Structure formats: C-alpha cells, structure tokens
Amino acid sequence: MPTERRRVRRHRSLAARRAEDLRLLRTLLAVDPLPRADLGALSAELRPARGRPSSLTGRLRSRLRIDGRRGPRLLAAAHDLSAAEVARALDTVPALEPVPRGPARWVPVPLRGLTAPGSAAARPAEGARNRPVRPLSIRQGRLSDCWFIAVLAACEHMRPGFTASLVRPTDNGLVEVRLHTPGARWVTLSPRVPAAHRAGDRRLRPNAASLVEKAAALTYGRGSYRRIQGDFAGVALGLLTGRWCPARPVPLRLSRIEHWLAAGRPVVASTLVRPGGSFRVPREDDPHRSVAVMDGHVYVVRRVARLSEDGSPDPHGPLRVHVHNPLGGTEGEPRRTDLFLSAAQLRRTFISVNVGPRLR
Template structure:
C-alpha cells in the first residue's frame, strides 16, 4: 500500500462509489502530473472502453486486484484515494464521477512504478501504453498525416501525441498548448487536415488542430497495434 497521498493531497478518503459501472465514463487526469498514464488510459478507452476496467477484480475485503498486462505479478490496492483538506478527490477519476476503476488503476501504476504518486509525475506515453496493454508500441518522431491517423483509428489503434517544452507558444481554440503534455488522438479530418485530440484534464471536449499547429506543437506520436 502507498504511505503518501502525493504532493497534491493532504490525506486519504475511501471511494465508496461504483468501481466498474456499466456506463463507460472517460478517464480524467487529476492534480497528479501523470498525463503519460492518463492520456494512454483515455486513448485506450476511446478505442476499447471495456478493456481497462476488465483488468480489475474486486475482493471480499474491499481491496482490488489489478493485473497489469506488462507486470508479472498482480497488484492489490485499496480504494483509499488522495484528497485535499475539504475531502475532494484530487487524483484521477471517471469524468464527472467518483475515482472508480480509473483511480484504482492509477494507484496500482503508482505502486508498481515508484511506490508513490510523486514519482508518477515523470514518464513517457509509450511506457504508459505498454504498461497498460502489455504490447509493443511504436514511437514516431515524424508526425503522421491526418489520413494516416484516420486509417489507424479505423484499424482500432490507440494513439497518443506529446507536446514539447515550447508548445505553449502555439495558440489553439482551447488556449495555448500545454508544454510537455500528452493528449489522446481520437480522429482526423482528411479534407481539412485537422487532427482531433482529447486532453486528459478535460476529456469531454475535442480539440481540433490544423496540420501546421500539429506539426509545430507536437514532438512525437505513439501508436499501438490494433486493439479490436
């Protein structure tokens, strides 16, 4: 079990909400800077929404067993989740709901990677995808076209795109691109060349960026094998 709730929290609170409800709400990043974990969760969810919740098994004692495909041994965690002084959850959760499977999966990754949420703030999207899927993932420094992205999405591949340290200089419809951040790539328009993204901190809305902004604002793209 984890001893510290991380730098964004002051304590723990038991999540008594549903763990894996029928309605597949999107993963949402909290105040832990682990976009390299949550953006891959979001990208996988957009492709196969039942895949990640199926990694969890609730136990009779209230704990949850998590079987990460890239990890040999199962990881057991409780449902005590990081909160601030007011009692509000501050780590990852289902968008608009309780932490549920998203918070448990994040906690299991924190336990496996470093024994805590603090070090979870440093990582790359490729490792996040491979950890969650147990599959080899390609990293591309030459960014794909809208047509290629659309073809990959039609094949059922999960895709993430990572910005670089100077990305904040580029404006978009949702404001400047955050630097050193990971997005889920959810589609593309081959006519306009726009690439469609979801930010794990605001997964409910789609950001469409033109080809020039995509090429200038993003450092790399990670793409999985077909997931369905």
Template sequence: MPFAGFDIPKIRGLGSDVKALGDRAGALHNDISGVLFQAQALLGGKPATTSPALQPLVRPPVFWVGLFGGAQLPGALGRELHDMSDSITRRCNQLEKCSALLDKGYAIDPAVVFADEKAPDQQKIDGALSAVAALNGKGFGEDGNRDDLEKVKQQLDGLTAAELDAFLAKVPPEDLKRYGDLAGKTDDSGMWWWESHDGIPDNEFRDHLSGLLRKAGPAHWGVLESAFPGIQPGFDTTDVYLDGANSQRGVNTSGITYQTPTLPLFAHPGKVDASTISQGQFADCWYIASLTATAQANPQFIAEGIKKNANGTVDVRIWDKDGTKHWVTVTPDLPTDANGNPVSAHGNGETWPAYYEKAFALTYGGDQGGTNGHDGDPRYDKAEKGDYGATEWDQTDKAPPYVTGHDSSSIDNNLDAIRKSFESHHPVIVATGTEQPPQNGPSDLSQGFVTRHVYYVKGFTSDGRIRLGNPWGSGNPDVLATPEEYEKYFNSPQQLRVGE
C-alpha cells in the same frame, strides 16, 4: 459463541437437508419426466408443456436413469445443492474455529469470519508468528539470507484470511516491519553473487503484498501499511502536494488526505466509457492519456482489468517494467483535497480510473527525476518509486507497457501516419512541446491547447483536421489541428498495442 443468533447445530442440519434434496433431485426429475412423457402420448402427440425449461424432460424416464444414474438432477441442480451443503459445512467449521480463537484472545475481523474457506489452524498462526520473530538477530548482510525470508513469505502466503487476521492482530509491529525492511532490501551487492542475494525480488514481493492485502480484514489494513510501504502509495512528493495547487490548471489542492469514496467502481456495471475519464490533479497526463486511449479503443479490455474483492480491496491488472503481468491489490481509499474533491483520476460517478492510477503509482519504477520548473530542488527533482510522485512528468512511451502489456511504437509525426494507425484500431497518443500557438490565430487550435501535455487521438474531421482529447476530462474542449499545425506544435506520437 460470540456470534449471537447463529445456532451452529441447526445450520449444520440445514446443510444436511440441502444435501439430501440434492440426492433426491434425480429421482424427482425422473418422475416429472415420466408424467410429461405419458401426458404427451395421451394428447396424441401434442406438446405436454409449453415451458422451455420442462420441454427437455419429455423423454422416457429411463433416459435420466441411464445418463445420471437417478442420483442427480439433469443439468446442474443436484451438484449445486451438494455444493451449497458443503459450503454451509465449511462456514460452520469456520465460525466454530474462529470463535475458539477469539476465546483465546486472537482478534479476527468480522469481515472474514464468515468466509467460505478452510477453518483456521492455530498452529499455522503461531508458526508464522515464530518465523517472523526469529528474523531478529539474524545476519542479513552481504551473505544474503534470502532463503529465510522466502520461508516466512511462504508461511504468510499459506494463511487463510482468518489466520492472517489473527496473525496481524498478534504480531509485534517491530517484527513485521523488520520483515518488510529485510524483504525490501534487494541490492544483491557483494563480492560473490551466489552469496549476495538479499531481500525478495520486487516482482515476487509485489505479488506477496497483494495477496496479503486481498485477504486481510479492513481492521488490519493499517497494520500492513505500517509494515510495508509498498501497500499504499504516498503523495507528499507530488507537485500538487508541495505547491498546494495544480499549476497548469490553477486548481487548489491543499489538505490532501486519503478518504474512501462512496461511488461505485463502475457507473454502469462492467461498462467503460473513455469520454468520462478525468486526469485529476497529479501531473501524469502521459499515463492517463494512455489509459484513456486504450479504453476508447477497447473498453472491454479495461473493464476486465479491474475487480473488487470480498474484503473491499480492489485488484488491478498491470504489467511491470519487465513485462510481467500482476494483479496489484489496493485499498479503496483515494487521495482527496480538504473539501473532499478527488485529487486523483476519476470518472463520472465512478472510481475505476482512480484505482488504475493507484496501482500504477505502486508499480511504476522508471522515474529518474525531472520536474516542471524545479530542477535541482531535492523536494521535487529526485528518483522515486512506488508513489504518486513517481508518476509525474514522464515521456509518452513510458506508460503504454503498464496499461497494455506491450511496448508502444513510434509513428511518423504526420497526420497520414497517425490516421493509418488510428483507423487500424490502435490507441494513439501525442505530446505537445513548449511552444504556445497564437491566441488569435487563423484556427481554433488555441482552444484547449496546453504545452508539455499528452493527448489521445479521438478521430479526424471531414476537413482533414485531427481531433485530440484532453485527459483532463470532458469539461475541457477537444483540440483540432490541421496537418500543418499538428507538425508544428505536436510530437512523439505513439501507437499502442492492446491485448495479452
């Protein structure tokens, strides 16, 4: 037994004792009920107890016997003790089977060895290894062979966390990469459409990768990343990586690399504060403005759309280009610069905005090229998918469906129309053009104003101006614009619809 300090027979004995306590819980409460009922009668009707937890037990004992058969504690404790006993038994089985696999040379990450799941089955592991290896040499041209890939996908999806870890430790890298390459080839080209179904459809494959990453132990995340590019979004095609700086903000971004943050998902568990969101250095204001506007209008909706998994990965709810909802799983590491500062989106002492952005980078498939002053340069100006580069420089109406699950609606470009939408509790975003307002104009519009940028509506002032929040974060002043200034310098207002 490689797990020192774990005496399986004693732990199993504890599980049996816990189950026996559950069996006796009902009888115990019958006895308590009887004592309390008699005490109340002797007290002339005065309460036998002041405890809210015990007051419901002041009944004739037969009540509990008739309702629960004397076998379970009234309420849930009897069931909870039985569930606890069953969990102890499953964990013991898991430890024993994992230990046997380790003795045979299979590697399993300690993070999943103690999982409460069905004990690993060596036949399933070896079957998956054989299925992946069998893809070598098969024809995957215009005749498709999607069925072969679907079978492998189903086998891998059916593995428990421990089985998947053992598989990832054994599978030759070239076999797994071949499967990833074949599964990702979805051009479906050929003379006969019924014979040309190649690869696995994008939506299915995205869910497949999330399922694998959600189960795999941290020691094997690198194996998945090497075989499946869709596991980790790249950043080497972003403007800030190629330039070494954010040209709009003048922030140095040299030495970008992935690092795992020490900050929690939420600064205050389960609570979202839109005012703390900062875009970071990637040129995706159009997405972060949509996320921030939604968080401002419905913080609970955003909070419910992200959760941390037992293995340390993070699940993010996101809708794809076809309107299908997914829980996209991402690793916890995030892009940082050479000094350890966050390059991606972030909050004040929290990381949830970064994971929303990371999941979006993996999912967004609408980038057809387009740059900030680098048109025609193939390093910048190209169609991208599945990386941070794909999220840079796009239109206000493109991000909302990924955040909310619904297309946004265009609003007339005037403050009356925008106020009506905003006061109807819709998130609203607006864009700026290329014209810069005068620095010494009659108002303070120039404070915080950025060309080719997207803002979110924060409200309206008492004198009729619109207040716009900058997705760059709280360190940047709000923009205040009169109706005339708004119509001159702003455009493309979008009303978002929140809710599934």
C-alpha cells in the same frame, strides 16, 4: 509418471509457500506497535538497489525474520485475509496505501460495474449482450501523470470497457488491478484512493481509472504517487498493454492516423517542453485568434474527420484530427479541452506520437 510426481510436489510446494506468506502477513498485522512496512512497494516485487541496502527490507527482516525474496509476495497474499483483517490492515498500517502527493485523506471508489471474473454478475443478460458499452469518463487530476492518464483514456476510447477489464474485486473487500511490470500480474490494493491529487471521472469523482492509477503508484512509482509524475507515453502503453510502443515522428498526412485508429490502435500525441511554458497555435479560419496548447503534455488522439476548427462537421473542409486534453477543466478563449487541427497545425504543435497495439 515421474513428471506427474514432480507436478504434485510443485503444487504442494506452492501451496505451502502461500500458506507461509499468509501466516507472515497475519503476523505483521498482529505486531504492536506496527512496523510502517511499505507492503505496497513490496507487492511491486522490488529488489534493493545494488550497493544500497534497503531499510524497508531490513525492518521486515528484523521484525519478522523474512528475506528479500519472500517479502514481495506478502501483499499478494492479502486477498486471503478475512474482511475484518483487511479492515484492521487499512486502519492501522498506513503504508498499505501508496504515499499521496497531497493530504492523506482517502475516499472509497464505487465498485458498481466491476465484477469478479466467472461470477454470475459478470455474465451479461441476454438483452444486454449487444448493447454498446459507453466509454468510461477519465480525467487527469492535479498529478503530473498525463503520460499515464492520456494513454489510459486513449485505450478506453478505442475499446470501451478497457479500464474496467483491468480491475476485479475480491471477496474480502480488496481489488486487484492488472498491470504489466513487466510481465502481466494482478496488483492487490484497497478500493480507496486519495481525496485529492488523483485521476477520476469528468468531475474528478473516483472511478476505476483512479484504481488503475493507484496500482501504477504502487508498482511503477514504488509506493508513491509523486514518483509517477513526469514520464513517457511509451512506458504507460507497456504498463497497460504489455507492448512497448516507442515514440515516432508526427506523420505528414492525417490519413496515417486515421488508419491507426480504424485498426483499433490507441494513439496519443506529445508536446515538447518549452522554456516559456504553454504556447498558442494560430487558427487557420481566423489568424487573429489562436488555441492554447500545454507544453510537456500528452494529448489523446480521438478521430480524424472533415471538421471545422470548432469541431462542427464540414463536408467540404480539410481533414482535421481531434485531440483531447486529459486535464480538462474550464473552457474559454483560447483554452480548449478539445482541439481540431489540420496536418500542418498538428506538426507545428506536437513533437511525437505513440501508437499502441490493436485493442479491438
């Protein structure tokens, strides 16, 4: 009985705290002139660095008399706002969005195919249950965040629908994205993304991958797209899957990579930063030709099969690994988005691989 009373008191306490968070958020939106409070960074549950007072926390405390522990919960309460309040927030509080790298112009992300869990639309029709899911097209934009986009594309390649499973819309027009920072949590944000300097589909149109990237900018990037440039694939695997997957040496045999992929584990490969920048790897079928490889870049490992260096099936040829450049772009000699490398070429090209957890 005492345990039941404690559970009831705890439930009432959480409900009261949630109501207070919503009241404070509405108070913030009603202030004129509005403070440029970075609610996105607050939603990442950041704490001021030791010895360095946070001007952000100070502004919120002086305006609304809230402390550093209550502030990080404000944006989490945004999904309880009305649609009209959300529209006002997006139009009048610029810092509700992460700071873009380029111009502050925003475009909406189509939410078709994204449904709230438990809704009638989320349940597939009888004839569509066994229909194969097509992988979402994911391409890196002009941000230097290949470490994140390549891992997201590898997870999507290994389990089609993975990216959409991380995003769910709310009733008032916002969306929630599931990340591990480090624990699993849903990050609340608006369904619009920068018009430039971001990820998207093959033609760089906004899609669910754009929203996942935005959530990373809000949390791991502390409210800025610039801060998610240049990092390690192991960090991205932690953010997306909750599993820390450190880099490991490039295997001597491609059968090892084939085993990882067959087990449903996403794999990415990283190149070393070179003083001369991008480099070339000679082709084995023609020593006078070569393929261009980006330095300091992360590639998606897609499959291992008996292929030619142009990707055509070759039953009598050696095993080759298909690696994909998430940057995409214009094809040409020697630039190729998809490379088909032998074990020797793979070791010559890449310095390490990251292998994620089983996704299927």
